[in-house]
Amino acid sequence: xxxxYADAFxxxxxxxxxxxxxxxxxxxxxxxxxxxxxxxxxxxxxxAGIPEGVRGAVAEGLEGIEVxxxxxxxxxxxxxxxxxxxxxxxxxxxxxxxxxxLMEATWDDATKLAxxxxxxxxxxxxxxxxxxxFHAAMRAAGKIVAESPGPKPTISFIAGPSRTADIExxxxxxVHGPHSVVALxxxxx
Amino acid sequence: xxxxxxxxxxVRRALATEGLSDKMWASTSRARGNRAKAIxxxxxxxxxxxxxxxxxxxxALGDPELPRKFAARVEENGGHVFFAKxxxxxxxxxxxxxxxxxxxxLVKSKSLTSEEIDFDHALEARGVRCIETDLGELIVQMxxxxxxxxxxxxxxxxxxxVASIVSHGLKREVPxxxxxxxxxxxAYLRPMFLSAKVGVTGGNxxxxxxxxVVIETNEGNGRLVSAAPDVHVVLIGAEKIVRTxxxxxxxxxxxxxxxxxxPMTVYVSAFTARSxxxxxxxxxxxxxxxxxxxxxxxxxxxxxxxxxxxxxCGACMNICPTYSVVGGHTFGHIYPGPISIPWxxxxxxxxxxxxxxxxxxxxxxxxxxPADIDMPMMIAEVKQQLVDLNGQPRVNRFFAGSETxxxxxxxxxxxxxxxxxPRAARVLMEKAFGVDRRRTLPAFSRxxxxxxxxxxxAGDGSAGKVVYFPDVSADYNDPELGVKAVGVLAALxxxxxxxxxxxxxxxxxxxxxxxxxxxxxxxxxxxxxxYVRDGYEVVSTEPTAAYMLKDSYLTLVPGEGSSLxxxxxxxxxxxxxxxxxxxxxxxxxxxxxxxxxxIPCHDxxxxxxxxxxxxxxxxxxxVKVIETGTCCGMGGTFGMKAGALGFDLSNAVGERLxxxxxxxxxxxxxxxxxxxxxxxxxxTGLEAVHPLHLVDVSRR
Ligand code: SF4
Ligand code: SF4
Numbered sequence: 001x002x003x004x005y006a007d008a009f010x011x012x013x014x015x016x017x018x019x020x021x022x023x024x025x026x027x028x029x030x031x032x033x034x035x036x037x038x039x040x041x042x043x044x045x046x047x048a049g050i051p052e053g054v055r056g057a058v059a060e061g062l063e064g065i066e067v068x069x070x071x072x073x074x075x076x077x078x079x080x081x082x083x084x085x086x087x088x089x090x091x092x093x094x095x096x097x098x099x100x101x102l103m104e105a106t107w108d109d110a111t112k113l114a115x116x117x118x119x120x121x122x123x124x125x126x127x128x129x130x131x132x133x134f135h136a137a138m139r140a141a142g143k144i145v146a147e148s149p150g151p152k153p154t155i156s157f158i159a160g161p162s163r164t165a166d167i168e169x170x171x172x173x174x175v176h177g178p179h180s181v182v183a184l185x186x187x188x189x
Numbered sequence: 190x191x192x193x194x195x196x197x198x199x200v201r202r203a204l205a206t207e208g209l210s211d212k213m214w215a216s217t218s219r220a221r222g223n224r225a226k227a228i229x230x231x232x233x234x235x236x237x238x239x240x241x242x243x244x245x246x247x248x249a250l251g252d253p254e255l256p257r258k259f260a261a262r263v264e265e266n267g268g269h270v271f272f273a274k275x276x277x278x279x280x281x282x283x284x285x286x287x288x289x290x291x292x293x294x295l296v297k298s299k300s301l302t303s304e305e306i307d308f309d310h311a312l313e314a315r316g317v318r319c320i321e322t323d324l325g326e327l328i329v330q331m332x333x334x335x336x337x338x339x340x341x342x343x344x345x346x347x348x349x350x351v352a353s354i355v356s357h358g359l360k361r362e363v364p365x366x367x368x369x370x371x372x373x374x375x376a377y378l379r380p381m382f383l384s385a386k387v388g389v390t391g392g393n394x395x396x397x398x399x400x401x402v403v404i405e406t407n408e409g410n411g412r413l414v415s416a417a418p419d420v421h422v423v424l425i426g427a428e429k430i431v432r433t434x435x436x437x438x439x440x441x442x443x444x445x446x447x448x449x450x451x452p453m454t455v456y457v458s459a460f461t462a463r464s465x466x467x468x469x470x471x472x473x474x475x476x477x478x479x480x481x482x483x484x485x486x487x488x489x490x491x492x493x494x495x496x497x498x499x500x501x502c503g504a505c506m507n508i509c510p511t512y513s514v515v516g517g518h519t520f521g522h523i524y525p526g527p528i529s530i531p532w533x534x535x536x537x538x539x540x541x542x543x544x545x546x547x548x549x550x551x552x553x554x555x556x557x558x559p560a561d562i563d564m565p566m567m568i569a570e571v572k573q574q575l576v577d578l579n580g581q582p583r584v585n586r587f588f589a590g591s592e593t594x595x596x597x598x599x600x601x602x603x604x605x606x607x608x609x610x611p612r613a614a615r616v617l618m619e620k621a622f623g624v625d626r627r628r629t630l631p632a633f634s635r636x637x638x639x640x641x642x643x644x645x646x647a648g649d650g651s652a653g654k655v656v657y658f659p660d661v662s663a664d665y666n667d668p669e670l671g672v673k674a675v676g677v678l679a680a681l682x683x684x685x686x687x688x689x690x691x692x693x694x695x696x697x698x699x700x701x702x703x704x705x706x707x708x709x710x711x712x713x714x715x716x717x718x719x720y721v722r723d724g725y726e727v728v729s730t731e732p733t734a735a736y737m738l739k740d741s742y743l744t745l746v747p748g749e750g751s752s753l754x755x756x757x758x759x760x761x762x763x764x765x766x767x768x769x770x771x772x773x774x775x776x777x778x779x780x781x782x783x784x785x786x787x788i789p790c791h792d793x794x795x796x797x798x799x800x801x802x803x804x805x806x807x808x809x810x811x812v813k814v815i816e817t818g819t820c821c822g823m824g825g826t827f828g829m830k831a832g833a834l835g836f837d838l839s840n841a842v843g844e845r846l847x848x849x850x851x852x853x854x855x856x857x858x859x860x861x862x863x864x865x866x867x868x869x870x871x872x873t874g875l876e877a878v879h880p881l882h883l884v885d886v887s888r889r
Binding site: 012016070073074075076077078079080083098099100101106107108109110112113116117134135137138139141142145146151152153154155156157158159160161162163164165166167168169170172174175176177178 | 212215216219266322323324325328341342343344346347348351367368370371374375378379382383396398399401407408409410412413415416417433434435437438439442449451452453454455456457458459460461462464465466467468469473
């Protein structure tokens with residue numbers, strides 16, 4: 001079922017100008033990250049909110065590139081560092097099949113800014129985390145918020161790159177947020 | 190006092206502004222097309238969506254404690270809540286906050302609620318500069334204008350216009366290239382996002398169960414505005430608060446589908462508490478301002494309470510024919526488009542809502558609205574208020590009295606017909622009553638329908654019993670149509686009655702005479718109710734009449750009678766379609782005539798032309814449905830009025846349809862509405878007739 005959702009997600013996300021890559025192993029994940037960073041000419045990469053078990057694969061993929069570990073920076077310094085990055089690697093708690101979206105839950109705005117500021121955002125998402133549609137995802141989001149014992153997270157749904165049609169209804173990408181969003185679907189995590 | 194001349198001048202100027210109508214029309218038609226495509230591709234059950242949005246909004250608005258519950262949750266999570274009675278209070282609060290935080294510049298993402306209270310200018314006057322970060326909003330801010338559309342604020346600007354505005358705003362030459370403009374804007378705004386101490390967003394929904402604010406954007410500016418500055422201010426209308434996350438999901442997805450045909454906007458963000466930045470929470474604040482500004486008053490007024498169900502998707506603008514050619518600076522006050530009329534009347538004062546005269550009562554905004562808001566009825570109420578205040582303009586009085594006029598003209602036909610034809614008579618009519626001299630007025634029949642039917646076979650009743658509702662056209666102008674309709678019904682085995690009824694009363698609604706419309710509805714419902722209880726079905730060949738019976742009467746005379754009549758009323762072709770197999774249909778024109786078919790607006794809520802098209806095809810015609818996706822521009826008798834507040838505006842809308850008819854090479858036009866037929870005929874020179882006139886019908 002999960003991969004059916006992931007496939008549906010991939011079709012819709014791609015139709016919204018998002019890029020979808022699948023990785024079935026740690027090695028494939030590192031390789032996809034490395035290739036993406038090279039293709040985009042990224043010389044600095046902001047990494048934020050990546051769960052423990054996936055960090056190794058991310059670190060390996062970005063070897064040789066300047067990595068900004070957002071979680072280790074304090075206050076405005078974090079914001080400025082993220083703004084300097086060419087690419088970011090972030091984590092999505094869920095994928096949403098029908099609408100082709102990623103759902104991010106962040107407890108720190110520096111993590112949220114990591115998926116907002118750089119020109120390219122690579123969002124890692126577990127293949128097992130996909131939900132059928134936006135309504136189900138909102139229910140899940142509501143539950144995360146209601147059940148978070150401490151500070152409440154911010155939930156962001158991201159359905160492709162930042163876009164506008166404000167000039168003669170022409171579709172343009174990257175007006176404020178990323179020009180390109182890559183969903184890297186992990187079959188192993 | 191209503192300034193009709195001022196309004197007419199504005200319309201004239203809008204129509205004469207080079208490219209304005211074309212740009213507005215292009216934007217709204219694209220949005221209409223995207224919405225229709227999304228509905229089809231995603232398999233959206235529009236009726237279900239409307240019921241669900243309406244239901245959840247009504248439930249939320251019906252709970253007076255909900256804003257307090259929401260506020261309590263926000264505060265529990267460390268946020269600050271301020272209930273602002275009006276715009277001035279909201280602005281004071283933000284100005285004080287900005288002062289306290291040492292902010293002389295705010296960054297803001299699109300917020301229609303802030304437009305409502307003239308937020309930017311008011312803060313500017315207090316020494317706080319407010320930078321719009323949504324591209325369209327930034328363009329209109331730099332141009333010192335107001336948004337022309339809720340969702341597409343700069344829909345009236347070309348690339349060249351935008352390049353020149355941005356060049357001026359940034360004080361450097363920006364090329365006339367959308368990508369280059371985008372780069373410049375990104376580079377200009379980026380440091381603003383990063384350095385601003387205060388960011389302001391609106392809220393598409395407030396979720397009471399957790400105290401969460403949900404916002405939708407496509408550009409991502411809302412995420413930056415809410416995350417980068419230390420202080421996040423949310424300005425949210427009290428009516429936006431819903432109960433649950435599921436309700437919020439319904440609202441935001443209905444808004445995205447209806448606004449731009451997207452299954453969801455690119456970004457949907459939900460904030461419940463102020464998050465720290467880089468682990469530091471000191472000085473990070475969330476302020477939620479819940480704005481009333483006339484909403485409580487609206488909520489307690491049954492005429493306008495539905496306006497609070499609005500989820501600000503802009504679909505009503507995209508479908509509105511007259512808005513689509515003049516834009517929101519003419520068809521609007523601060524808010525643009527159809528929903529702005531009741532909103533303006535209540536929030537900014539009835540005198541500012543005189544542009545309600547630009548509504549031609551086509552009813553399409555209600556059809557497009559994901560919350561099923563009855564804007565046409567609310568607009569009629571606004572017009573009624575204006576009539577009560579200022580009196581009815583002579584031309585509107587003339588047309589609102591069409592039923593009496595028809596009676597007179599029919600009683601004096603053919604003299605009345607002959608006397609209306611010469612040019613001198615038309616000029617006189619224009620001068621005396623405001624009827625446009627360029628318009629072909631319908632001829633009247635001396636013999637009305639009931640006398641025509643005398644002695645005719647009224648059916649044996651083997652299939653059931655029917656009341657035929659002719660309305661003005663099939664009674665006074667074209668009783669032959671009524672005769673044919675009764676003939677078809679009788680041939681199908683129905684026993685047909687044509688009792689004494691009044692017209693449908695729609696012109697009373699169009700011209701803001703709601704009380705008179707209610708009296709007509711009461712008369713007709715009383716007359717029809719007994720028949721329905723006796724097993725009769727009510728059938729009309731005039732789509733507007735069928736729409737009134739099935740829809741508007743329910744509001745005009747709520748109760749068991751109108752509900753019963755509505756449930757048993759039918760558009761003609763839908764009613765006869767199941768029995769067509771029993772009939773022999775012969776095309777009276779041809780062979781090989783291709784018909785251009787036009788769907789009347791009021792039928793869009795009923796059959797969308799389907800049964801009439803199938804009827805014509807069954808008779809052997811090739812039928813092309815010729816569509817702009819909105820009205821032909823006639824709007825009942827609106828297009829018969831002289832000048833900018835009538836014929837000119839009506840024609841500016843109609844031109845788009847006329848072009849399609851001309852390009853279709855169809856030799857003949859068919860439409861079920863008598864007034865649409867007149868518009869198509871006058872605009873294209875084509876003969877335009879009711880489908881029943883094109884087919885001979887007999888029993889097999
Ligand atoms: S009824 Fe028609 S003309 Fe009037 S506001 Fe609605 S869409 Fe526009
Ligand atoms: S009135 Fe209806 S269609 Fe118009 S903006 Fe509001 S929700 Fe959308």
